[in-house]
Amino acid sequence: MPFQQSLLDLNDLFNFADFSTFTHNIPIEWVETALQLSSQATIWRRRLPADQVLWLVLGMAMFRDEPVHEVARRLNICAQGLASNDLLARSGITEARKRLGSEPVEWLFRQTAHTWGHERYTDDDWQGLQVFAVDGALLRTPDTPELRDHFGSGNTSTKRQTPFPMMRLVALMNVRSHVVVDAQLSPYRRSEMRLADSFLAQIPDHSITLFDKGFWSAHLMLSVSQQGTERHWLTLARKNAVSEEIEQYSPTDRLVRMKVSAHARKLNPNLPETWEVREVTYTEKGKQKVVFTSLPVSAYSETSIAKLYQERWEIELGFRDIKSSMQKNAVTLRSKKVELIYQEVWGLLLAYNVIRREASQAAEAFERSPSSIRFKPVCDYIAVQLVVMAAANPISGTGRRLKELRSGIGSLFLEAKTKTRPSRPRRVKISKTRYPVDYNAAPLK
Structure with missing residues (x-):
């Protein structure tokens, strides 16, 4: 079955946005410990609390080609429900990321990386x-x-x-x-x-x-x-x-x-x-x-x-998968503050590891090597799960959903004859020039 059709079939089965994949891989105790490192912890429950901001940072890594506020809306990241423009201002997302800082995300990456x-x-x-x-x-x-x-x-x-x-x-x-x-x-x-x-x-x-x-x-x-x-x-x-x-x-x-x-x-x-x-x-x-x-x-x-x-x-x-599949070949990172740059990259590495570990678990279930699974389809597949599995049937627990997730990943193996990857010589990317460029200008004659 084509990969795109599998995603459409999943859309018919489930509703929208759940972090079952992330929360299965990352114990809640680790998340709570990481959030204690936040430089600006507060005693009241904000509209965008730190635990939700942490998931937002992971979502930013999964949906690089979408604005941050759209990632928050699609993934339902808000204490009071749907993160629409009426409930959550765009500036509030940036301020919430600043309050979280980079240290909790870095700690959580290291804790999971050293284990996995x-x-x-x-x-x-x-x-x-x-x-x-x-x-x-x-x-x-x-x-x-x-x-x-x-x-x-x-x-x-x-x-x-x-x-x-x-x-x-x-x-x-x-x-x-x-x-x-x-x-x-x-x-x-x-x-x-x-x-x-x-x-x-x-x-x-x-x-x-x-x-x-x-x-x-x-x-x-x-x-x-x-x-x-x-x-x-x-x-x-x-x-x-x-x-x-x-x-x-x-x-x-x-x-x-x-x-x-x-x-x-x-x-x-x-x-x-x-x-x-x-x-x-x-x-x-x-x-x-x-x-x-x-x-x-x-x-x-x-x-x-x-x-x-x-x-x-x-x-x-692995670096290519991060830059190409996850970052969509973007020229630069998206954040514009030093602390948020570090936060973004630690979140990117954490999300990459979640994808890799989930793919490895699926490969183990099929008695295959983790390196035989194609990264980009798995990345896209898990990204869809973050949206598609939001309000799944309550009787469908994490274990069952994870089994369904890995069953889908099982169709994304490299064929034995194509396991050897073709050689792709490195190419110099287009870099920014200090002179204005008019792409609509008529060619010189």
């Missing part, structure tokens, strides 16, 4: 190890003096600043379920490696973490492998890395010794002067690539290591 990110599903392990990945992404904000002053931006080749202020996002992701285990947000100028260093403790024992080559650091890699039990790492080797061969296992597999830079040892005096890593060379699409890893040669072959590193791209797909 370590869950195991079908086909979750790689040779007995859970697979994680670390990478960073940039999110554009609207161009206002306040946001540019706080977030900053990069410089172009002409030494001009980039068109929009940019927020830096660094995340730790479970590669198989695509759930974000932890994340850090910061202004553009902060270092990705410093941000990643703050959540290395969230990497569990008996795991392998895939790093982008931009995170190459003796401090970072040794912090992963020397803490806990069986915590390994794998990353693409940096070009022109100077090393000394200690032992050769095969022509494309060897153990090498490298010096730890004086700058790194100055930042961390506990680092040794030298360290040993395994170097594996392989060929992909006619190009030779080299990876460094802490995996021992006695238990992990060079062929399996080369194949595993291809999964590092899964975290890039």
Whole structure:
């Protein structure tokens, strides 16, 4: 049955807007604890109380192409009932979001992420190890003096600043379920490696973490492998890395010794002067690539290591799902205040994890891998549920509705023959120009 027809059939079965999916995944005790962190808690019941504002922030992530006040109206977010223009002024929504702040949303994201990110599903392990990945992404904000002053931006080749202020996002992701285990947000100028260093403790024992080559650091890699039990790492080797061969296992597999830079040892005096890593060379699409890893040669072959590193791209797909499927390829985030920008992004990550976890639970019910479910249809499907299942039959409890939800998600699996995603080269997006553009102007002759 076509996906669009499934949504129409659901519309015939249920009424409008319920948060059963969110409230099933997020225990109410967590929500209450998060709301206690609100910087401006009040003793009276407002027309738009904090618990409703929290759901509004999640709804904003699900309905990016709609104004915030329309999201509130559609999702019935108001203490006295339908949030129409007569009951809830548009300015009241902004003030309510300011009262809530970003801290409760951040706390709730971390609480859920730390719980869901370590869950195991079908086909979750790689040779007995859970697979994680670390990478960073940039999110554009609207161009206002306040946001540019706080977030900053990069410089172009002409030494001009980039068109929009940019927020830096660094995340730790479970590669198989695509759930974000932890994340850090910061202004553009902060270092990705410093941000990643703050959540290395969230990497569990008996795991392998895939790093982008931009995170190459003796401090970072040794912090992963020397803490806990069986915590390994794998990353693409940096070009022109100077090393000394200690032992050769095969022509494309060897153990090498490298010096730890004086700058790194100055930042961390506990680092040794030298360290040993395994170097594996392989060929992909006619190009030779080299990876460094802490995996021992006695238990992990060079062929399996080369194949595993291809999964590092899964975290890039996760960022694409957030920017493309959830944000509808919007040029910038929608908020225009610093605190609300952080609130919006924490809500975006929380909503993303809810979708990913619900998809993983559905995949488990069908004895399939979570990575075999297509994200965008599931995102659209759950968004519809927030509207369609509002006033469902009282005898239809959360368990039954969730079963129906996952049954629908079960039809959204990737076919086995298309599970390998096609290659999509990166493209430079259109950026803002300082000169006015007249799209209706006649072409030059």
